[in-house]
Amino acid sequence: MQLSQLTSLRNLKITSNAFNFERFDLNKKAVCQLLSPSLPPSPIGIRFLSIELNVRMLLQIDSAHPINTLPAWSELDNVLMEASFFNMQYVDLDFQFFFYIPPSTTPEDWQSRVAFEDARILPLLSTHPSIQFHFKTNTICTPQVMDSY
Amino acid sequence: MSNPTTPILPQEIINLIVDEVASQNSPEILRSCALVSRSFSSPSRRQLFSEIEIDVDETLQPRAKRLLKVLKHGQNVDLMVFIRSLKVFLVSPQLEQRQPAPSSSIFSQMATSISRKFPHENYLLKLLSFFVHAPLTSFALQGKRVYAMWPWTDERTNEVVRQLCTISSLKSLQISRIYGLHIPLIGEIVRANTLQEFRVNEVSLLLSQHFYAGDITVYSHAEISSRIEKLDIKRLSYTGMFEIFGRSIDPLLPVPHPFVSFSCLRTLVITISSPEPTITIIWGFILGVASTLESLEIEELGWQGEYVDIKRCLPSLYNTHCQTFRTHAA
Numbered sequence: 001m002q003l004s005q006l007t008s009l010r011n012l013k014i015t016s017n018a019f020n021f022e023r024f025d026l027n028k029k030a031v032c033q034l035l036s037p038s039l040p041p042s043p044i045g046i047r048f049l050s051i052e053l054n055v056r057m058l059l060q061i062d063s064a065h066p067i068n069t070l071p072a073w074s075e076l077d078n079v080l081m082e083a084s085f086f087n088m089q090y091v092d093l094d095f096q097f098f099f100y101i102p103p104s105t106t107p108e109d110w111q112s113r114v115a116f117e118d119a120r121i122l123p124l125l126s127t128h129p130s131i132q133f134h135f136k137t138n139t140i141c142t143p144q145v146m147d148s149y
Numbered sequence: 150m151s152n153p154t155t156p157i158l159p160q161e162i163i164n165l166i167v168d169e170v171a172s173q174n175s176p177e178i179l180r181s182c183a184l185v186s187r188s189f190s191s192p193s194r195r196q197l198f199s200e201i202e203i204d205v206d207e208t209l210q211p212r213a214k215r216l217l218k219v220l221k222h223g224q225n226v227d228l229m230v231f232i233r234s235l236k237v238f239l240v241s242p243q244l245e246q247r248q249p250a251p252s253s254s255i256f257s258q259m260a261t262s263i264s265r266k267f268p269h270e271n272y273l274l275k276l277l278s279f280f281v282h283a284p285l286t287s288f289a290l291q292g293k294r295v296y297a298m299w300p301w302t303d304e305r306t307n308e309v310v311r312q313l314c315t316i317s318s319l320k321s322l323q324i325s326r327i328y329g330l331h332i333p334l335i336g337e338i339v340r341a342n343t344l345q346e347f348r349v350n351e352v353s354l355l356l357s358q359h360f361y362a363g364d365i366t367v368y369s370h371a372e373i374s375s376r377i378e379k380l381d382i383k384r385l386s387y388t389g390m391f392e393i394f395g396r397s398i399d400p401l402l403p404v405p406h407p408f409v410s411f412s413c414l415r416t417l418v419i420t421i422s423s424p425e426p427t428i429t430i431i432w433g434f435i436l437g438v439a440s441t442l443e444s445l446e447i448e449e450l451g452w453q454g455e456y457v458d459i460k461r462c463l464p465s466l467y468n469t470h471c472q473t474f475r476t477h478a479a
Contacts, residue, residue, distance in 0.1 A: 001435065008439065009439075010444065013446040014446075015447070017448075
């Protein structure tokens with residue numbers, strides 16, 4: 001399906017959950033695929049785009065993952081700069097990283113090692129003169145399953 | 150005789166004050182307003198009783214009895230016409246947290262709980278039957294804490310819930326976090342065609358026993374032009390839901406429900422997390438409302454794995470922890 005076919009669409013929110021980094025990467029690619037303009041390009045009237053990506057992290061394995069250097073970020077950055085998005089005014093990007101900890105663990109035992117720089121992963125979007133770009137990350141340390149949020 | 154030192158405000162101004170207080174969403178302040186004077190009491194009580202929430206748990210019956218007594222009291226009979234919103238929360242029992250209980254044990258606990266909730270003198274049934282005659286515009290039936298099981302064992306209560314879901318004045322209906330909801334109930338809601346907002350999410354749908362017996366009701370195939378403007382069908386059994394909308398996952402199978410067109414639909418919330426044939430139908434559905442759809446919220450884009458609702462439901466039954474530790478990174 002091409003978004004340009006949804007002629008009245010002004011607000012699009014995509015929420016995606018991943019239980020490992022492989023799935024997380026596939027989810028990002030799926031988002032890029034959905035946002036990619038058709039050939040030949042047709043106008044897409046979206047004004048507000050919100051992308052929320054949730055990923056479950058394994059404390060010992062995923063903390064050191066180079067999440068902000070994956071090539072899919074530049075793909076998303078480039079896709080959103082396409083002329084098809086002539087009406088785009090707001091883009092919200094919201095990441096939530098869920099670290100499972102056993103209930104017996106105290107919060108003091110845990111320290112987040114995930115850090116992002118929005119300008120680094122989406123340089124074109126973050127410096128665009130007419131698009132308001134909001135970037136937020138939450139790191140959630142919890143004994144509960146991700147679905148409960 | 151009025152006290153000369155007390156300024157007398159016109160009733161219209163008092164009503165505006167109470168409306169403003171009500172917009173702050175603070176029942177405590179509204180309750181205080183109701184005690185100021187008679188001129189404050191009436192508009193405050195109207196606001197207080199315009200939205201009613203009921204927790205269906207072990208302590209339900211005495212609370213339902215008290216509320217029913219208040220609503221039927223001679224001075225309060227006029228309050229019914231001001232009741233606009235009803236929310237019923239099905240609170241599942243706290244389960245054993247140390248070790249996951251086997252599913253048979255869970256159902257046993259639920260059966261015990263249900264027998265406590267529905268004794269011979271069923272005040273919930275009486276209370277809900279009372280609300281059937283109120284001019285409700287909004288009704289919500291939600292599992293609270295974990296998924297709630299449907300149907301309830303009390304068939305009379307199920308019937309009253311069915312009536313509440315199809316009241317002619319109803320504009321907004323939310324059914325959430327329910328496991329095993331019957332498809333015919335949803336079909337009846339769609340055919341009643343009163344709603345502008347329909348949220349049926351985190352629900353698994355079950356075919357009725359009549360279906361398994363081969364007794365399928367085929368409804369009139371006159372197309373229904375739905376009035377729904379906002380449709381939230383996130384985390385749902387889509388095979389059943391699209392069947393209710395008159396669309397079949399398998400083109401070789403007959404669809405017992407009439408085709409439903411959504412010419413007013415402006416907002417859609419949907420999960421695209423299903424096997425391939427279902428995803429094709431979902432995209433087809435979205436394209437079918439392209440001319441009016443202004444807001445689209447997609448969950449689980451692109452996931453094409455097996456989607457079995459019970460896998461979502463049963464782990465949640467165990468999930469009764471309340472402790473969370475949140476930290477925020479910039």
